């Protein structure tokens with residue numbers, strides 16, 4: 001039996017509308033539809049599959065503003081971000097629309113015949129999406145999975161189902177056959193977990209917390225279901241004295257407060273070389289005060305919206321206001337009072353590298369800053385974390401930039417920039433930040449099995 005679930009606008013705390021959560025039986029029925037649709041989708045000619053994905057991208061493009069409005073209301077994303085996110089779905093679909101015609105196998109020299117490899121689709125792929133970036137994370141899995149000839153079942157996060165539901169409608173409008181792309185709103189432990197335990201789902205892409213990711217990986221072992229895990233992060237922003245310190249300070253707030261800090265790549269630990277620590281803090285303070293925290297549906301130029309839920313806000317408060325020891329707040333910006341799950345951008349100086357503020361993923365607009373001595377110290381401090389997703393290095397010394405980038409145990413590094421996510425380059429984490437890579441030219445490897453065929457020339 002399905003149950004209604006009230007979806008809330010985080011800027012107002014008011015219900016938008018209820019969405020029906022699928023039961024186990026309903027989930028199984030959708031997986032059965034995806035399974036039934038898989039052979040025909042895998043047989044669609046490569047050029048036609050590419051054409052359908054391009055058409056899907058074009059239909060998404062024609063609905064960018066509508067998709068962005070849904071996300072502004074449902075997730076409190078700023079207008080600029082929401083438009084970028086919808087455009088990212090379009091761009092990922094366009095990028096992987098080229099893939100069906102380039103899914104080349106190999107011809108390997110062997111004795112007595114010819115040896116060929118084929119990249120075969122897996123069948124049904126399950127995608128479990130979190131609430132922080134509902135559209136991009138949907139697109140990063142759905143685009144390459146469909147291009148490789150798989151059918152897909154998607155479970156959006158309970159808090160943010162609307163854009164995924166609309167994207168599934170747009171896919172049908174673009175001409176994708178029924179059953180190829182399916183969206184099943186529901187609870188993680190019901191719908192999401194069923195994706196992992198159902199024998200017809202051959203691969204699961206999970207993005208979310210490390211705790212749930214580990215549990216799903218253990219469950220996946222039963223059927224040897226493939227998993228890609230994109231998990232948490234506590235990424236370092238390392239500022240060397242030889243960089244343009246003012247530029248680094250001006251860029252630091254955006255690197256952590258974007259999406260209200262609810263970003264697995266948030267540069268939530270700032271490491272500043274001791275000789276420029278005070279100057280960096282002085283320079284960052286006005287940039288933090290300048291962050292406009294506003295209801296994004298009323299203010300098109302808001303820089304930051306609310307947190308996604310009251311639960312998330314309580315969690316963030318727990319690290320700062322409710323912590324056992326008094327937390328040293330260096331400075332903080334403003335946030336609206338009243339309804340909605342608001343929290344101001346906050347800069348703290350932790351007691352040391354063992355402080356939970358320095359070690360734990362807060363997933364909110366809180367950044368910790370500590371000084372370091374030299375290059376070796378910076379690398380050691382950056383690596384002193386369970387996570388390894390992203391990081392930034394600010395230096396005018398190219399050799400140092402490369403040395404430190406190679407030294408930090410994380411999947412996505414940038415030098416003199418905080419940008420490390422592009423659909424054309426690989427994305428994923430080391431250590432507790434995950435397993436496998438999404439995006440980039442090799443993403444289809446994660447959605448195909450390699451089949452080897454030997455043909456004898458003896459007869």
Ligand code: NAD
Pocket residue numbers: 128129130131132133155156157158186187188189190191192193194207208209210212213215216229230231232233263264361363389429433434
């Ligand atoms: P979460 O792990 O609770 O939920 C993520 C998704 O998993 C949701 O769709 C949820 O319904 C589902 N889920 C929950 N329990 C499940 C279960 N037992 N079986 C199957 N599915 C289940 O995390 P969250 O609260 O949505 O997101 C915040 C966390 O996710 C943070 O730690 C953040 O860093 C991480 N995250 C990582 C990335 C990344 O790319 N590495 C991206 C976004 C979020």
